[in-house]
Amino acid sequence: MGAVKSKRVPRAVREQQMLDAAVRTFARRGYRAASMDEIAEGAGVSKPLVYLYLNSKDELFSAVIRREAAALVAAVTAAVEPEAPADRQLWSGLTGFFAHTAAYPDGWAVLHQQARTHGEPFALEVAAMRAEIVEFVTDLIGAAAKEAGCAGELADREVAGLGHALVGAAESLAEWANSPAASGVYGAGERPSAKDTAATLMNFAWAGLGRMTDGERWSPGG
Known part of the structure; x- marks a missing residue:
């Protein structure tokens, strides 16, 4: 046989x-x-x-970036509740973002730390992924401004900047949530949940956005 x-x-x-x-x-x-x-x-x-x-090693690294970036964007998109109010959509998208980065910390490290520090073409691949997420967040902030009847000054002058700022904050918060520093706060081996992390960012950012849509503006005074 x-x-x-x-x-x-x-x-x-x-x-x-x-x-x-x-x-x-x-x-x-x-x-x-x-x-x-x-x-x-x-x-x-x-x-x-x-x-x-x-x-080659370069092509392998590019393939890794493309796969991990596509997976992250897909996770954020799939998590969004499309018929919900703008704030709920953003919270659910952020929850998807934090859940994915927690579940795939190596992939997030490649995107957030490795790929962005080695120049073209790697940084450009990550920038394209980030631009997709920024556009999504910017659209939601713009929708929230319109829902609040504030589609003038806020929508025209500040929405794009707020979108970039919120994505930057989410990236920084994801890095912290996966770090030993978070474990030191939550206890050995513990990490904040994706929902808790998303709520933390919403409390920080959306509460301030609500004041802006009510016409309040911070000023340095003097």
Whole structure:
């Protein structure tokens, strides 16, 4: 009787295994220190096979960025409650964002820390992903302004800036929520929940936005 042949792993599955190993390695080692040998070992394949599928370290890193960015945008989009008021939509989208970054900390580290520090084309890939999220947030803030009957000065002059500011705050808060500093506040091994983190940001940002839509403006005085 002939030997039983092992089942061939489909190319798409094998490639995802390589990308999974690459995400872990890039997140923990950094782009420059990560080696193709370590990535191949983590994927359980030979280094020549990694090169055969993904050509080079640069192309592998780009593929990782594209996959992780697409997954993050999809998570935010899927979490949004489309028929809800603008504030509820934003809260649910933020909850999706924080839930995804907590569930995939290595992917978030690649996007937020590694890819943004190595210049083109990597930084451009992340910038495109970020622009999608900023546009989404900006649209919701604009919708909230219109709901509040404040579609004039706030919508024209400040909505775009507020969208960028809120996304920047969410990125910083996600980094903190996944860090040992958060564990120090919440207890060993504990992290804030995605809903709690989203509520923290909404309490900080949306309460202030509500005052702006009521016509209140901060001034340095003097």
